[in-house]
Amino acid sequence: MIGPKAIIHLDNLVHNYRQIKKRVGDVPIMAVAKANGYGHGAVPIAKTLQDEGVEFFAVFTMEEAQELRANRIDSNILIFSRLNAEFAEAANDLDVTLILSQKDDIEILIDLYNRTGKKPKIHLKIDTGMTRLGIAYKDARSVLELIKNSQEINCEGIYSHFATADEGDPSYAKWQLKQFNNVLNIVEELELDIKYRHFSNSGAILNLPESNFDLVRVGMLLYGAFPSDEVPQILDLKPVMQYIAPIVTVRQVEKDVYVSYGGKYKTDRRTHIGVVQCGFADGLSRPWHENGYVMYNKQKYKIAGRICMDQMSVDFGDTVPNIGDEVLLMGQNDHGAILAEEISQTISTTPYVLFTAIGGRTERIFVKE
Ligand SMILES: Cc1ncc(COP(=O)(O)O)c(C=O)c1O
Structure with a gap:
C-alpha cells in the first residue's frame, strides 16, 4: 500500500x-x-x-x-x-x-x-x-x-x-x-x-x-520518549516508532512560487518540491509545518507550506529525490532522527498527543531484530 x-x-x-x-x-x-x-x-x-x-x-x-x-x-x-x-x-x-x-x-x-x-x-x-x-x-x-x-x-x-x-x-x-x-x-x-x-x-x-x-x-x-523536557533524561531510550512516508512526485519550481494552502510558503530560489503522501488525517501534526522538516539521506528538508489532509510538500532544494523513496517524519532510521520530543517542544504539545494521533491510513509494520 x-x-x-x-x-x-x-x-x-x-x-x-x-x-x-x-x-x-x-x-x-x-x-x-x-x-x-x-x-x-x-x-x-x-x-x-x-x-x-x-x-x-x-x-x-x-x-x-x-x-x-x-x-x-x-x-x-x-x-x-x-x-x-x-x-x-x-x-x-x-x-x-x-x-x-x-x-x-x-x-x-x-x-x-x-x-x-x-x-x-x-x-x-x-x-x-x-x-x-x-x-x-x-x-x-x-x-x-x-x-x-x-x-x-x-x-x-x-x-x-x-x-x-x-x-x-x-x-x-x-x-x-x-x-x-x-x-x-x-x-x-x-x-x-x-x-x-x-x-x-x-x-x-x-x-x-x-x-x-x-x-x-x-x-x-x-x-522510547521522555514524558516532558523537565524530567532528568537519565535513561538510554530508543524510539519504538519510526514514522515514514513515500515521495510520490517531484517537480522543479522557480523562485517566488507559493506552495500549499494559504500561500504560507514561497520558494526563495529555484528548487525541487516533492509531494509526500502523508497528511494530518494520518496523524501528522498540522502545526509542525511552520518549523518542521523531514529527513532524507541524512539531510533535513523543510516542510513547504501547510500539511494537507492526505499529503504534504517538502522543499528539497537542489536535491532531486527518488520517487518512491520514503522520508523520515518522526523517530529514527538510516535517514537520521526526528525525535517526538523535538516536535513536541517546537509545537508546544507532548509525545503522548503525537503518538496517539498516528492512525488514519497508516500501515503498522512490526519488526524485531
Ligand atoms: C492512571 C495512569 N497511570 C499511568 C499512566 C502512564 O503514564 P506515563 O505514560 O506517563 O508513564 C497513565 C497514562 O496516562 C494513566 O492514566
Missing part, C-alpha cells in the same frame, strides 16, 4: 523495558498499553512485553482488555476507566481488574455479587490531587472501612495518579505523595490486606523514586 508507515521496533521496546527495569529494580512494571499502545499497536506491544516477563498491563476500556485477552495476553489487566455495571459482570469472566473510584461503585459491586456471586478484582483509586477519577482524600477512611466490612469486594490494590510528576518543580507531586501515604496509614490501621500499592508513572520513575511502592505504571518511557 502506498502511504505512511509506522515501523514499530519491538526490539527497541524490549531495550526500553530493560532500561526501566534497571531503574526500578525489583518493582514489577505495569505496562500501560491503552489507546492502542499509545498508537503503537496494543497487541504486538503487549505480546512482546509479556514474553519479556511483564505480568501486569493497563488499558483504558473493557474493549481494549477484550482485544488483549482475545490475543492470548494472559497477564493481569487493569482497566483504568470508571467501572460500570455492565462491564463489571464481564470483568470476572475475563479475569480483568477494575478500578473502584467512587462510593457508588461499591453498590454496583455489592449488587453484582448478590445477583451473580461474582466478585471481580478491584484496585481502589484515591484522588490525591489530580481531580479526575478517584475517591476524594477526605472520604478515603470511610470507603476503606466499607471495604473492610464487605465480603462482596475483592480489593487487591490501591493507587493514585500524579498530576505533575513530569514537571521540574516536584512540590505538588510531593504533596500528592504525602496524601497517599496518609491513606496508606489508614489501610494499615484498619489491617486491610491490600497486595498492591502503586503511584508512579513515567515522570515519577525519573523524578520521585520514593513513590514506586509495589508496582510502577509505565507508558511513555516504554515507547
Whole structure:
C-alpha cells in the first residue's frame, strides 16, 4: 500500500523495558498499553512485553482488555476507566481488574455479587490531587472501612495518579505523595490486606523514586520518549516508532512560487518540491509545518507550506529525490532522527498527543531484530 508507515521496533521496546527495569529494580512494571499502545499497536506491544516477563498491563476500556485477552495476553489487566455495571459482570469472566473510584461503585459491586456471586478484582483509586477519577482524600477512611466490612469486594490494590510528576518543580507531586501515604496509614490501621500499592508513572520513575511502592505504571518511557523536557533524561531510550512516508512526485519550481494552502510558503530560489503522501488525517501534526522538516539521506528538508489532509510538500532544494523513496517524519532510521520530543517542544504539545494521533491510513509494520 502506498502511504505512511509506522515501523514499530519491538526490539527497541524490549531495550526500553530493560532500561526501566534497571531503574526500578525489583518493582514489577505495569505496562500501560491503552489507546492502542499509545498508537503503537496494543497487541504486538503487549505480546512482546509479556514474553519479556511483564505480568501486569493497563488499558483504558473493557474493549481494549477484550482485544488483549482475545490475543492470548494472559497477564493481569487493569482497566483504568470508571467501572460500570455492565462491564463489571464481564470483568470476572475475563479475569480483568477494575478500578473502584467512587462510593457508588461499591453498590454496583455489592449488587453484582448478590445477583451473580461474582466478585471481580478491584484496585481502589484515591484522588490525591489530580481531580479526575478517584475517591476524594477526605472520604478515603470511610470507603476503606466499607471495604473492610464487605465480603462482596475483592480489593487487591490501591493507587493514585500524579498530576505533575513530569514537571521540574516536584512540590505538588510531593504533596500528592504525602496524601497517599496518609491513606496508606489508614489501610494499615484498619489491617486491610491490600497486595498492591502503586503511584508512579513515567515522570515519577525519573523524578520521585520514593513513590514506586509495589508496582510502577509505565507508558511513555516504554515507547522510547521522555514524558516532558523537565524530567532528568537519565535513561538510554530508543524510539519504538519510526514514522515514514513515500515521495510520490517531484517537480522543479522557480523562485517566488507559493506552495500549499494559504500561500504560507514561497520558494526563495529555484528548487525541487516533492509531494509526500502523508497528511494530518494520518496523524501528522498540522502545526509542525511552520518549523518542521523531514529527513532524507541524512539531510533535513523543510516542510513547504501547510500539511494537507492526505499529503504534504517538502522543499528539497537542489536535491532531486527518488520517487518512491520514503522520508523520515518522526523517530529514527538510516535517514537520521526526528525525535517526538523535538516536535513536541517546537509545537508546544507532548509525545503522548503525537503518538496517539498516528492512525488514519497508516500501515503498522512490526519488526524485531
Ligand atoms: C492512571 C495512569 N497511570 C499511568 C499512566 C502512564 O503514564 P506515563 O505514560 O506517563 O508513564 C497513565 C497514562 O496516562 C494513566 O492514566
